[in-house]
Amino acid sequence: MSGHKLPPLNALRAFEATARHLSVKNAAEELCVTPGAVSQMLKTLELHFGVALFRRVNRGILLTDAGQNYLPPVRNAFRQIVEASRRVTPAADTGILTVSVTPFFATAWLVPRLTTFQDAHPDIDLQLVTGPALVDFSRDGVDLAVRHGLGRYPGLRSERVLTVEVVPVAAPGLVARHGHPERPADLVRWPHVHDADRKGWHLWFQAQDVDEIGAPRGPAFDDPGLLLQAVLGGQGAGMLPAAMVALELAEGRLVKLADAAWLEDFAYYLVYPEGNRRQSKVAAFRSWILDAANGPVPA
Incomplete structure (x- = not known):
């Protein structure tokens, strides 16, 4: 050297x-x-x-x-x-607001509601970046993140946005073929689609005191967005978070098969460094997303 x-x-x-x-x-x-x-x-x-x-x-x-x-x-x-x-940088509190989210949360929940944020804050240019892993806020230039987990992020502030209530849903065509179930046990004989570890249906049946027959059958997906597409395509009934499919249910593209919900331990959390909260653009998004989580499904 x-x-x-x-x-x-x-x-x-x-x-x-x-x-x-x-x-x-x-x-x-x-x-x-x-x-x-x-x-x-x-x-x-x-x-x-x-x-x-x-x-x-x-x-x-x-x-x-x-x-x-x-x-x-x-x-x-x-x-x-x-x-x-x-x-x-003098303009650090204006202009672009970078928010990191998981792809499924972005597609199923966030993007359909973003018009109200942009209407309320036309001076903020929102930039969404998607990915499954929690970002490095200091290195990646991200202001806030939304993550699915238990809310334990050392050194960061986290606030619950949505509790995950998982419910059984299916496409209308599949319901027409099998008839709307009268009780949770009726769904045991339906075709199912699964998450990657194939535990969703098992946990839901367990919560409803229903004994299953045999090992879980049907396709499995490691991406909830793909699982949703499979359910919409009529490949089987699926367990999906109620908040994530509220729009599809409201439009009649999905049918909820039972009112009984299985409450996940995990939830969606807004995560950010404590110091970022002082920025007005961060405070604006935080206030908006917490209100939107308690608001109506967008028309």
Whole structure:
């Protein structure tokens, strides 16, 4: 390593992204450059230090001991730069509001209601980013997130938006073929669609004191949005959160098969760093979404 000269910033960004993904290709996609460019930046950084930061194994890469020791302070430094930049920028409390949500929540609940937020706050440009994992608020530039869980997010504030009441639903055509069930036990013989672990129907039948016959049959989906599409397509009856299918029920595209609901331990929570609440755009969205959760289904 030559003196105390700082390594190139772009090379550090390439190192942090590659270490996080453990993939040159994914790092290149995130940084909007070619994999060859990322590889060259990593080589430059390793030459700068005179040590290897990654080792190649089979078709993947792993951090060396030197790389593992270097990653935490680099990641910390980037977080501090982002935080400092936010404090310096005068327009940090205006303009774009970035909200991270799960894809199903966005499609089934949030997007149909967003018109009322935009009408009330035309000065705020809302940007939705979707994904299953909780974001790094300081690194990813996200102001708020909505997540499905138990509401336990260390170091972050969380507020319950929706309690998840799971109810059995089916397409009208399937109900016409089988007849509307008179009691929960009637649904045992219906065709079913399942979530990935195939426990939804079992837990619901258990809550209704209904004994099932045999192992659960029918297709299973790891994405609730796909499960919903399968139910709408008449492939079987499904267990879905009542709040997430309120619009389909109101429009008659789905039929609720029983009033008895199974209350999940999980709920949808609004999650954000405590300091973000001081921003007027964050406070506006927080107030709106909590009101919308208690409001009517959009027409």
